[in-house]
Amino acid sequence: MKKMLLDMLKSTGRWPEKPVISLVGAGGKTTCAYLLAEELAGEGKKVLVTTTTHMEHPNFLGRNGAIDQSPEEIAAALEKSPIVTAGTSGLGGMKMRALPEEVFGAVLPYFDAAVIEADGSKRHPFKVPASHEPVIRKETTHIMILAGMPAMGRPLCRVCFRMEEAEKLLLETENRGPAEDGRDGSLAERILTPGLAGRLLEAGYVQPLKRQFPDAAQMILLNQTEDAAAVEELQKNTSVPVFGRPSDPVRANGRIHLILLAAGFSRRFGENKLLFELDGRPMYQYPMEIFRTLKAVRRDIASVCVVSQYARILETAGEYGFCPAENRESAEGISSSLKLGIKKSREADKTDGTEEHFYCFFVADQPHLRADTVNRFLDGFLRSGKKIGCLASGDTTGNPVIFHESYVPELMGLKGDTGGKKVLKRHPEEVFLCDVGEELQLHDYDSRQSLEDRRIKGNAE
Incomplete structure (x- = not known):
């Protein structure tokens, strides 16, 4: 039986009545923080989840949150769930920041355990910390150091956050010259192996943290792997226990239907904006290029449907190999296109009905959206x-929007110029929000003026 995260931590040494666990490194800290919280809650504990740096806002994770609240208000949130995520408002609303030290100290007695994301990695799968990192609370009893298995076998410069710190450690601890790990004289191009990862984590995290927090138990988690050999190689190069954790399961039988809603009248634009050329390409063609890329790289795309009232758009959809769906009822609003898209997608599906189905809706006037983001x-x-x-992005939600098939009855019940966002707002607890990164990717063009403003701003930048 595979060890759960809690079993791993308990095996590292004395287990206190009220554990305070700090997660550092890179490669899945937030995911592991909530897995730990859920395992602790499963033992009947009341669990505080927080950060000393920043982490995803609980509202965007569907979590029970208490942001900018007093210790008493944070404790009161336990009435909703045994896991409470607490912090202060972060810039842009997508992130939360640390609790003030006095608030953390005051709220801790209300809980039986705390799980703290104590390091930042900007989505890199590996990290070597700077001298001021990580930010560990003095109450910490256990430190979990993470490294992502997807970083292994790739050049350090492409996977390592704080590459300059990695270079410093390599220069300090090694004699330059040909050696193991594929070293070719370029530190940045060194291939990260589990052995090299172990040496960097030992020098960057383990030894400094042993000096600063001698009573805190440490472990390393090689995340997203079941490769026992990789875990063993990393273990040979560090002085603390190393464990592996397999990748999160993905819905293996999920089937995704991509639906482009391209039947609007563009009244505010002054002409058909979907046919308007932007950088030499009509607006509607941008999402079609995304669809073509997704079909090439994903096996779970079941169908692609383009709903429009315009012959040129429908003809192009056919040329791309997509299912064109003529909407003769466009005057009834976006709901007519949405429902037609679902109907045609279901007709195009050739599976045996045992898979889960998801309907993902795109708009045709969002030309800055990228395939890798989707x-x-x-x-x-x-x-x-x-x-x-x-x-x-921040407090702004945008397209695409995806729905599980169980919401099809609600979607088919929409009327007039009402889209799927109405259904989304009815079920906030079921919503997964993905940070787009660049707000420009969400931008759509309602008028010629908005397009000109964007061009002027782009030229200025």
Whole structure:
């Protein structure tokens, strides 16, 4: 039987009545923080989840949150769930920041355990910390150091956050010249192996943290792997226990239907904006290029449907190999296109009916959206276990929006110029929000003026 995260931590030494666990490094800290919290809650504990740096806002994770609250208000949130995520408002609303030290100290007695994300890695799968990192609370009893298995076998410069710190450690601890690990004289191009990762984590995290927190038990988690040999190689190069954790399961039988809603009248634009050329390409063609890329890289795309009232768009959809769906009822609003897209997608599906189905809606006037962003969004959504998902930036939600098939009756019940966002707002607890990264990717063009403003701003930048 595979060890759970809690079993791993308990095996590292004395287990206190009220554990305070700090997660550092890179490669899945937030995911592991909530897995730990859920395992602790399963033992009947009341669990505080927080950060000393920043982490995803609980609202965007569907979590029970208490942001900018007093210790008493944070404790009161336990009435909703045994796991409470607490912090202060972060810039842009997508992240939360640390609790003030006095608030953390005051709220801790209300809980039986605390799980703290205590390091930042900017989505890199590996990290070597700077001298001021990580930020560990003095109450910490256990430190879990993470490294992502997807970083292994790749050049350090492509996977390591704080590459300059990695270079310093390598120069300090090794004699330059040909040696193991594929070293070719370029530190940045060194291939990260589990052995090299172990040496960097030992020098960057383990030894400094032993000096600063001698009573805190430490372990390393090689995340997203079942490779026992990789775990063993890393273990040979560090002085603390090393464990492996397999990848999160993805809905293996999920089937995704991509639906482009391209039947609007563009009244505010002054002409058909979907046919308007931007950088030499009509607006509607941008999402079609994304669809073509997704079909090439993903096996779970069941169908692609383009809904429009315009012959040129429908003809192009056919040329791309997509299913064109003529909407003769466009005057009834976006709900007519949405429902037609679902109907045609179901007709195009050739599976035996045993798979889960998801309907992902795109708009045709969002030309800055990128295929890699959509691919990341779909992966994150499938792993989340949620049934609704959309892209977001700060407090702004945007397209695409994806729905599990269980929401089809609600979607088919929409009327007039009402889209799927109405269904999304009814079920906030079921929504997975994916940070788009660049807000520009969410931008759509309602008027010629908005397009000109964007061009002027782009030229100025």
